[in-house]
Amino acid sequence: MIEAVAAPEAQAPTVLYRAKQMARAVGLTRGRVAAARMACERHALAVGGRPRLRAGGRVLCYHSVGQRALGVNDVKPARFARQIALALDLGYRFVPASRIAETGGTANELAITFDDGHRSVLTAAAPILKAHGVPWSLFVVSGWCETIGSDRSASLLTWREIAELAADGVEIGSHSVTHPDFGRLGEAETIEELVASRAMIERRLGFTPTSFAIPLGQSMNWTSFAQKAARAAGYRTLYAQAEETRPAGTVPRTFVTAFDHDLIFQALLRGHFDAWEEWV
Incomplete structure (x- = not known):
């Protein structure tokens, strides 16, 4: 009796499935691979990259400080404190992000922004x-703030807490309703995310x-229609999460990651990552 042999294309799914099983068995996930790649890229650019001269200020983009579940977006509290102190020691001064957005700022000016609304x-x-007298901005995902009582709500700010921050001088902006990739949204969905978040x-x-x-803030995460719709909705300032590769008509921001120790952070301030995008 002759046994049938599966065609190569029929074997491929099985091979791929087994490969994924093996990767999971040793702890390799897509997230971990992406994080490892990012860590390598950040170090390589910090050591081998070239500074980029700029006349204006720089807006830094953070997400959380001490919430490990957020992975590459999370900066440890001690490291965050060190970054603020280091920037001041290097002669930088912190100003509101709106100042840099409106005037361009000066080469020694930095601004701090946070996305999402994490606790x-x-x-x-x-x-x-x-403690350092640093002004800062927070961009909230309005729909996430409505999740009180859910498993997710414990890691997010409540509307009351956001109101207290605003009363303390923190600039509050929108980061959409659901944090979608606007590069993949239809026109009606785009308008809804922009208008509804502002109204909420x-x-x-x-x-x-x-x-x-x-949200996401890279070159592929925004469209010309979204740009027009955002202006029509009443937004005057639109922040990206990239520098030289940002969508046209947006204000650049420099993404700070979990891997940015002193060497990388200083390279970041000198512009080593200005042509870099997170997932490109």
Whole structure:
């Protein structure tokens, strides 16, 4: 009896499935591979990259401070405090992000922004920033703020806490309703994310935000239609999460990652990562 032999194309799914099983068995996941790649890229550019001269200020983009579940987006509290102190020691001064957005700022000016609305921004980052007298901005995902009582809500700021931050001088902007990739949204969905998030912030906090931080914020995460729709919705300032590769008409921001120790952070301030994108 002759046994049938599967064609190569029929064997491929089985081989791929087994490969994935083996990767999971040793702890390799897509997230971990991507994180390892990012760590290598950051170190290589910090050591071998070239500084980029700039006349204006730089807006830094953070996400959380001490929430390990957020992976590459999370900066440890001690490291965050060190970065603020190091920047000051290097002769930088911190100004509101709106100043750099409106005037371009000067070469020794930095601004601090946070995306999403994670709880550690209040519990860990805010005390450090207040101790140094550093102004900062927070861009909230309005739909996430409505998750009170869910498993996710414990890691996010409540509307009451955001209102307290605003009363303390923190600039509050929108980061959409659900944090989508605007590069993949249809026109109706794009308008809904922009308009509804702005309306919800006004309803919950009593003021209407005029700034918007693009979720993901890379070159492929925004469209010309989204740009026009954001302006029509009433946003005056649109922040990206990239420098030289950002979408046209947006304000650049430099992404700070979990891997940015002193060497990398200083290279970041000198512009070594200005042509770099997170997932490109």
